[in-house]
Amino acid sequence: MSPVIPLPVTPADRAACVATEVLRRVGEKWSVLVLALLSERPHGFNELDRAIGGLSRRILTRTLRTLESDGLVSRRETPQRVEYALTGLGRSLLPLIIAIGEWAVEHASELEEARRSAVRGRT
Amino acid sequence: MSPVIPLPVTPADRAACVATEVLRRVGEKWSVLVLALLSERPHGFNELDRAIGGLSRRILTRTLRTLESDGLVSRRETPQRVEYALTGLGRSLLPLIIAIGEWAVEHASELEEARRSAVRGRT
């Protein structure tokens, strides 16, 4: 729900700003991991909790609520559990995120080198 | 520089976590816009400042420093100005970000509708 960027400079820049909105949301710490898990199959709440491990239930709740309100994840309440699943929208976004993950893996060495020279300090 | 996520669950999930690292960085509020501007042509500092407008120079500086230390942007100091430009790495990432922007534009109505039903409150 960030106010986001106020500047439609050129068409390309406008697209960039829109991208930022999405990036900032799925960039929340656990969003992508949850999306990845749900892309395999629907999960219950505690099931996700266990699969991830190392985050408090509060955070998981918030993450799921956010994803749900963005329409990327659906929440279905059944008598014995609550089932979370990817929506069609979420499923359509995932490949783009995976692509970024693959890009990162592919360029891992360059990224790391850049970071190292940065740490050495710019002269 | 976030500590990021500690869990390589499955290969796909690992890719997801790596993606998160990238998303969190380019998800910083002005990163994508700066990248978009630099993709057109190199810019000087104040040139970027004017092109964007509405952000303090401090923020612009931080944004550029971060992008530089990630190897996405280069910084070249000349007698009369400092020139920022996209690196090859940055240029290779940009299309993936643009793709996300296009996805967002394409699904804008669905996104908005999801948000509206979320605001109405879940029953």
Added chain:
DNA sequence: CCGCATCCGAATGGATACTG
């Protein structure tokens, strides 16, 4: 099993003023 309430520390985003 699936949350919500409270409280906290850290990171982000930003305004303003000053500097080589």
Added chain:
DNA sequence: CAGTATCCATTCGGATGCGG
């Protein structure tokens, strides 16, 4: 021109404990 320094507000990530 290209920043730095200081200071402040907000948001994010999280620990812990209670509740239907």
